[in-house]
Amino acid sequence: MKSYYITTPIYYVNDVPHIGHAYTTLACDVLARFKRLDGFDVFFLTGTDEHGQKVEKSAIAAGMSPKEFTDKVSANFRALGATMGYSNDDFIRTTEDRHIRSSQAIWQAMAARKTPLGRDNIYLGKYDGWYAVRDEAYYDESELVTGPDGKKRAPSGAEVEWVEEPSYFFRLSDWGDWLLAFYKSNPDAVGPATRLNEVRSFVEQGLHDLSISRTTFGWGVKVPGDEKHVMYVWLDALTNYITAAGYPDVEGEKFRRFWPADLHMVGKDIVRFHTVYWPAFLAAAGIATPKRVFAHGWWTNEGQKISKSLGNVIDPVKLVEKYGLDPVRYFLLREVSFGQDGDFSNSAMVRRMNTDLANDLGNLAQRVLSFVAKNAGGEVPQHGALADADRALLGAAGDLLVTIRAELDQQAFHKALEATFAVVAEANRYVDAQAPWTLRKTDPARMATVLYVLMETIRLIGFALQPFMPTTIGRLLDLLAVGADARSFSHWDWALKPGTKLPAPSGLFPRFVEDAPAAKG
């Protein structure tokens, strides 16, 4: 059985879950569900990133130990998973023992090996720079401004001071040529293509060595052999992807089956960590690199950039409460070309719900199924010989699997949905052209064939949409009396059996009607 390993980033516990987190994991969930239906042995991973100075400080501020704090906030992300219907197979936390072992192991593997230029991958140096205590951040000399009092200040206005601390470094500067060769021989390693261009030009500028340890705080993975240091959060965080695959047990069945990962899904803000640092870390440790990293875009809210200070953060839980889970899942992956930025607006959401889901798909199912219930005895109709129009429609529906498989392998969710809804539209045209309400009087046998063709088409549409809207489509397949054991793509060509008793039809995608503006007073 072919394997498929897909990951979300691990989410930083200092954040409150928002639409961005929900979106990334949703995209992975759809791919994971699709691959399972398509016969793959899927490993779908998400989790939380729990180390670092900010977490330590937040815990103190909340009057908790870091462990208590992270237990609490990590649970918020698990809760989001339940709300959104995610099907992840594992949920990793970087504070787990398995991950600490794994992080220390990759450090040692990197330390034991040489760069392409024959030098040590890791060396002890000192990390220095202009540090703003207020901002808890380092600034480059070029960013600083000197005030009238002669003091250097950060762009934020905070005073900076020159600080030095001992730090281990990763000799990233030796890996530039290797990375460029990597991109060249693996053009699919980074998507969309525009991100690959950016990353390549970044690497072409030349790479600096990377500080990979800190001594100024303690909430992290201890550096093996020098416990005054904790590992740089990104090295720790990225390593989660191999931890969950069983690292350092590289001979284990799980690691051999799932590593290298098929896809790391990320937001566009963390492309560099995943396409420069991560491959370099892995190569330095002698571990295979992931097959693909895909970066999606950001959402705006009613045309406005989303920010905490504007107070327009989108809470996915509220969206689901208002519009329902499956419509939200559909909208997020249909509305924008995946990889691009997109805008969330109430009007666009409602338009998708009512036009695509209620009018086109929901009404197609309803008009066909209720017609069958009333005029075909409430069972799968017995079909006769197929006419050209029948074969055309069934052919279009049958082709969907090949189409959406190809689109989803390129993370083109919107195109997969577009292709599927083109068949929905074709089916609606077919209903009008065949007019079963007329055939009922003139040619009942032909009517039965038409209804059968429509039911089969709806079954295939449902199959294609299962990963996107699992709950509602599950109900649709129930209405078609497709057994739970007959819904994987190995049953794509399976056909409905005439005479099968059908349950009473019921609506699947209600129209969304805005609440009437509440009368004041």
Next chain:
RNA sequence: GGCGGCGUAGCUCAGUGGUAGAGCAGGGGAAUCAUAAUCCCUUGGUCGGGGGUUCAAAUCCCUCCGCCGCUACCA
């Protein structure tokens, strides 16, 4: 500043040399199985401005204008 991308119908976008396209929105009609849903027809663009190459350019080249992304160690 450097590198890259974008600017096509009211809106969102497809279209990389050969008589301008889709969806939604707008207008008209048909049908009546259905969640007043569906189906058909239709209005609408000097393809950001200018110049050039070519028998022919949204599509190639130059230039100008506007917008956006990246340009390192916060997750």
